[in-house]
Amino acid sequence: MPKVSAAHRDERRRQILDGARTAFAEHGYEGATVARLEQAIGLSRGAIFNYFPDKWELFYALAVEDQQRAGMLWLEHGFDGLVRHLGDENPEWIGVYLEVSRMLRTIPELRERWAERNVDLDVKLAAHLTKLQADGVYRSDLDIETLGHFLGVVLDGLIVQRGAGFPVDIEGTLELVRSALAPK
Amino acid sequence: MPKVSAAHRDERRRQILDGARTAFAEHGYEGATVARLEQAIGLSRGAIFNYFPDKWELFYALAVEDQQRAGMLWLEHGFDGLVRHLGDENPEWIGVYLEVSRMLRTIPELRERWAERNVDLDVKLAAHLTKLQADGVYRSDLDIETLGHFLGVVLDGLIVQRGAGFPVDIEGTLELVRSALAPK
Numbered sequence: 504m505p506k507v508s509a510a511h512r513d514e515r516r517r518q519i520l521d522g523a524r525t526a527f528a529e530h531g532y533e534g535a536t537v538a539r540l541e542q543a544i545g546l547s548r549g550a551i552f553n554y555f556p557d558k559w560e561l562f563y564a565l566a567v568e569d570q571q572r573a574g575m576l577w578l579e580h581g582f583d584g585l586v587r588h589l590g591d592e593n594p595e596w597i598g599v600y601l602e603v604s605r606m607l608r609t610i611p612e613l614r615e616r617w618a619e620r621n622v623d624l625d626v627k628l629a630a631h632l633t634k635l636q637a638d639g640v641y642r643s644d645l646d647i648e649t650l651g652h653f654l655g656v657v658l659d660g661l662i663v664q665r666g667a668g669f670p671v672d673i674e675g676t677l678e679l680v681r682s683a684l685a686p687k
Numbered sequence: 688m689p690k691v692s693a694a695h696r697d698e699r700r701r702q703i704l705d706g707a708r709t710a711f712a713e714h715g716y717e718g719a720t721v722a723r724l725e726q727a728i729g730l731s732r733g734a735i736f737n738y739f740p741d742k743w744e745l746f747y748a749l750a751v752e753d754q755q756r757a758g759m760l761w762l763e764h765g766f767d768g769l770v771r772h773l774g775d776e777n778p779e780w781i782g783v784y785l786e787v788s789r790m791l792r793t794i795p796e797l798r799e800r801w802a803e804r805n806v807d808l809d810v811k812l813a814a815h816l817t818k819l820q821a822d823g824v825y826r827s828d829l830d831i832e833t834l835g836h837f838l839g840v841v842l843d844g845l846i847v848q849r850g851a852g853f854p855v856d857i858e859g860t861l862e863l864v865r866s867a868l869a870p871k
Binding site for chain 2: 595598604642652663671684687
C-alpha cells in the first residue's frame with residue numbers, strides 16, 4: 504500500500520462516509536449491498552474496507568457523527584433547538600435507524616457499544632441537565648437520569664413518527680415538554 | 688371449495704393470525720417467508736391466502752388487533768394503564784413495527800390506510816381526551832389534537848426504546864407526562 508498523507512486519508516474517509524450515508528438512505532441498511540456502496544462512494548470495496556472493516560462499522564461511524572451533531576445542537580441551542588432541527592432531517596436516513604434497531608435488540612454486543620458511542624457527550628449532556636436543574640429551569644423532584652430518559656423518549660417518538668412519514672407537531676410537543684420539566 | 692361454517696372460518700382465521708404473529712416476531716416482516724408462515728401456522732399457503740390476500744394483509748390484521756387492544760386499555764385504564772402494559776409487550780414483535788415503518792413511509796397508500804385502521808377507536812379516544820379536558824384533568828390551553836399527538840409521541844418513543852432492547856423508565860415517564868398535561 505502506498506503511503507498517503509493524513510489529509511488525503513481524511514478526505515477519503517469523508518468521501519466514504521458521505522457516499523455510505525446516501526446509499527443507506529436510498530436502499531436501507533440491508534439493501535445497501537457492497538456493490539451499491541461502491542457505486543455511491545465511487546471507490547472499490549477494497550478501498551472502502553481499508554478504512555472501515557465492515558458495513559456495520561460504516562453505519563456506526565455515521566451514527567457517532569449524528570449523535571455528536573445532535574449533542575452539539577442540544578448543548579448550544581437547548582432541547583428545543585435540537586427538536587426543531589429534526590424537522591430538517593431526511594426521513595429516509597431516519598428509517599435506517601429504525602431498521603438497525605432490530606440488530607441492536609438481537610446482538611447484545613452491538614447494543615452495549617451503541618449505548619457507549621459518545622461517552623464524552625453523555626457526560627456533557629448530564630452536566631447540562633444538572634445545571635438547568637440547579638438553575639431552577641428544570642424540576643428537582645426527579646433525578647437527572649429520569650429527565651434525560653424522558654427527553655430521549657420524546658426524541659425517539661418524534662423520530663419514529665417522522666421516519667414513518669407522519670406529520671409532526673414540533674411546537675406543541677415542545678410546549679408540553681417544557682411543562683413536564685418545569686419546577687413543581 | 689367445500690362449504691365451511693362461520694365458526695370454523697373464525698377458528699381458522701384465529702389460527703392463521705396467531706401463527707403469523709409468531710413467525711413475524713421470530714423472523715421479522717421481510718424474514719417471514721411464505722414457507723415460514725406455513726410452518727408457524729400449520730396450514731398450506733393456499734389455505735392461508737384464502738383468508739388473507741397477501742403478507743401485508745396478514746400483518747395489517749394483526750396491527751388492527753393490537754391497536755384495538757391498546758385502545759381498550761387506554762379507555763379503560765387510562766394512558767398510565769396502557770403504558771404499564773407496554774412493559775409486558777414482546778420486544779421481538781415490537782421490532783416488526785419498526786421494520787414496517789419504512790414501508791409506511793415509502794408507500795403513501797399504505798400510510799393512509801394505516802392511519803385509518805381503526806377510525807371508530809380514534810373517535811372514542813378523541814372523546815375520552817375531550818372529557819378529561821372538560822373535567823379539568825388535562826389542560827385546556829392546548830387542543831385535543833396536540834395533546835393526543837404528544838401522547839402518541841411518548842408511546843412511540845417508549846416502543847422504539849423497548850424494541851431496541853433498552854431499559855424503559857415507565858413510572859418516571861408517566862410522572863412527567865402527567866405534569867405535561869396538567870392544567871396550567
